Amino acid sequence: MALPHADERELIASDISAYLERQKSKELLRFITCGSVDDGKSTLIGRLLFETRQIFDDQMAALEADSKKVGTQGGNIDFALLVDGLSAEREQGITIDVAYRFFATAKRKFIVADTPGHEQYTRNMFTGASTADLAVLLVDARKGVLEQTRRHSILTHLVGIRRLVLAVTKMDLVDFDRDAFEAIVADYRSFAEQIGILNWVAIPVSGLSGDNVAGRGDAMGWYDGPSLLEHLETVPIDSAADEAKPFRMPVQWVNRPDQHFRGFAGQIAGGHVKPGDEVRILPSGRIGRIDKVVTMDGDLDVAVAGQSVTLTLTQEIDCSRGDVIAAAKDPPHAADQFEATIIWMADEPMVPGRGYWLKLATQNATATVAQPKHQLNVNTMEELAAKTLDLNAIGVAEITTDRPLVFEPYADVAGGPPNRQLGGFILIDKLTNSTVAAGMLHFALRRAENVHWQALDVGRDMHARLKGQKPAVLWFTGLSGAGKSTIANLVEKKLAALGRHTFLLDGDNVRHGLNKDLGFTEADRIENIRRVGEVAKLMTDAGLIVLTAFISPFRAEREMVRGMMAEGEFVEIYVDTPLAEAERRDVKGLYAKARAGDLPNFTGIDSPYEPPEQPELWIDTTAMSAEEAADKIVEELLKLR
Known part of the structure; x- marks a missing residue:
């Protein structure tokens, strides 16, 4: 095939440039389709793509072929196949993941998120709703308002979507009956008033026939409102309201390509910014002034909410990812x-x-x-x-x-x-x-606003120097009956003999006082460990070597305590004893009670134990005695210190 003449190529290029400029100048509306499972969301979006001529000839041919394979009703095209891309979606006829589609009309650009209706995939629906300006909530005309309809209504309202379309779908399956439509609208209206949904319209549609999707059709002459597409093209977009807010920009990245440039990149969350503006860096509170507002297209005189920019300051100020640059006089x-x-x-x-x-x-x-x-x-x-x-x-x-x-x-x-x-x-x-x-x-x-850290003249470093040692927490963990308290007690005796200053926090002893209000549910176990961790931290501030003997069954809570301590001060010691051996020892008879059902939430029986994956010390009690284990721990501790 011959290539276009140079003049023709220039004309084509100019047409493309003009087209891109027109597209760039159009408003963008982001919306989601949501509702209960099998309410026709994917079919509706497929019909919108078809009616707005967003389907290429080869896609149309493939769609017609696929529709014949699945045997659609009356030989009609199954528009849902345009959106349901996963094989599992096609097999089950439901949406599982969020599918995003772009289309445009002469008036506006659109990004639509087709979200799942099944309760199991509510998290995916919430993902789609988190960036949307409008929600199209679908209700099957045969089924009416369902629990998932209500849940999705609440979720869209919670995430701040204030414009909603109640699309009553599959009107062809109720013979386009007006009474069926109005009954659903009345039912939904009473619910919407309960949760404060005020700005919504109801549109009866048929994705299969296309009635009221992009055009009117003759089947529902009793309806005199806009079609779905007409409404989407004209509904107001609230982007100007974001621009009217005070300036905020979370810093995503510090751009430092060389020693001459240091900029702070991010997306503007609210307001506008321009060179010369005074800004505050949070949470530090330092004040600076904008030097340049830089984008891929060059420097800007002003940037507004929604734009991604790089800001440079007139002076060197410590600012990094996670900080927020905000209006100096109106910061968050x-x-x-x-x-x-x-x-x-x-x-x-x-x-x-x-x-x-x-x-x-x-x-x-x-x-x-x-x-x-x-x-x-x-x-x-x-x-x-x-x-x-x-x-x-x-x-x-x-x-x-x-x-x-x-x-x-x-x-x-x-x-x-x-x-x-x-x-x-x-x-x-x-x-x-x-x-x-x-x-x-x-x-x-605000309950703790008047509580501040008190500056002390004698700090943890001085406490440690006075005792001639480095503070540490020796955290013994393992099943009940593993030998934690026995070994910890021996370790403390050996450390005391070496002149070390120690304190032993034992699980049973702590529950007689500090934690006597706690039971053994998962939440109570977590709070038990949190409190012990805070006490252990205070004791390391006093310069002590703290030994703790707790089952502490969950890795997350052991890591929480590790995070409280200074680097290198938390020493996790896994006292590893098989469950059968721990039961055999069972000097307190706890396992027998748990097996009999008299001691619920007992670790190893009906409550899990998560062994450490990389403890500092691993003690196999089937291979060594308690005395040998204590010697090994003291030896290793002295190496670590």
Whole structure:
């Protein structure tokens, strides 16, 4: 095939450039489709792509061939196949993952997220909703408003989506009956009023026939409102409201290509910024001034919310990833205790008191979640008492982080778009690195504002020098009956004989006083270890070598205590004894009671023990006596010190 003439190539290039400029100037609307399983979300999006001519000829041919293979109703094209890309989705006829599609009309650009309707994949639906401006909530005309319809309504409302379309789908399967449509609208209206959804419209559609998707059709002459596409093209977008907020930019990366340039890269979360603006670096509070606003296209006179930029300052200021650059005269706050709404997304229930990684914008911290204040019943909107949160549960709880985080309440106080970057967070399991929850911060808990660290003239270094030793925590862990207390007691005697200053914290002894209010549930065990860790830390501040003998069954809590200590001061000692041998010893008769069901939540029987993966010392009690184990520990400790 002959190549186009030079003039023609120039014309083609100019046409492409003009097309790209037109596309660039159009507004972008991000929206999601959500609702219960098999409500027709993928079919609706496929129909939108078809009606807006976003399908290439080869795609259309493949779609027609695939539709024949699956034997669609009446030989119609199965538009859902355009969106359901995973083989498991095609086999089951449901959406599992979030599928993003781009399309455009003469008026506007769109990014649509097709989210799963199945309750098992609610976490994926929440992912799609987290960046959307509008939600298209689908309801099957035959089934009406279901529990998942309500759950998705609540979730979209919680993440700050304030514009919603109630798309009553599959109207062709109820003979386009107006009464069926109006009954669903009336049912949904009473629910929407309960949770505060005010800005919504209802549209009857048929993805199969295309009625009211992009055009009207003749089947529903009784409906005089806009088609779905007409509404999407004209609904207001709230981007200007983000630009009117005070300036905030979480720092994602410090750009230092050479010694002459140092810039701070990130996406502007709110407001606008220009050269000469005075800014505050948080959480340090240092003041600086903007020198340049740099993008891939060159320097800007002004940058606004949503743009990714690199900022340079007129002076050298310590600033790194996780810091927030904000308007100097109107900065956000920093805190380490919050109230938050939490949507639990893991199969394993939330464990109050356990340490999770919390990610807020570009900030990371260890966070513990208290027992929920309440859990929300998505059907009745009741606030129910709850000790934990299970998969897909929505609750309110207090969160404590190990360092202050720069934040803003998720819900904008002026009623504008939510503060997603500095108000929305995720929780990550420390062991599996899987995301277990998402949440929205309400406010900081101010109860400790007047409590400050007191400066002391005699610090931990002086305490240690006076005792002539380096502080340490010897953390003995293992099953009940493994010999932890016996070995720890021998180790302390040997260290005392060497003139070392020590203190032994024993699990049973601590539960007679400090922790006598705690039981043996998973949450109580975690709180037991947290308190012991705090006491051990205070004792190392006094210069002591602290020995602790606790089952401490969970790795996450042992790592939590390690994180409290200075580098190198936490020595984990795994007293390894097989369960059968621990039961044989069973001098207290605890295993027998547990086997009989008289001692619930007993480690090794009906509560798990997670052995250390890389302890500093590993003691095999089947291969050495308690005396030999103590000698080995003291010998190794003296090497470490």
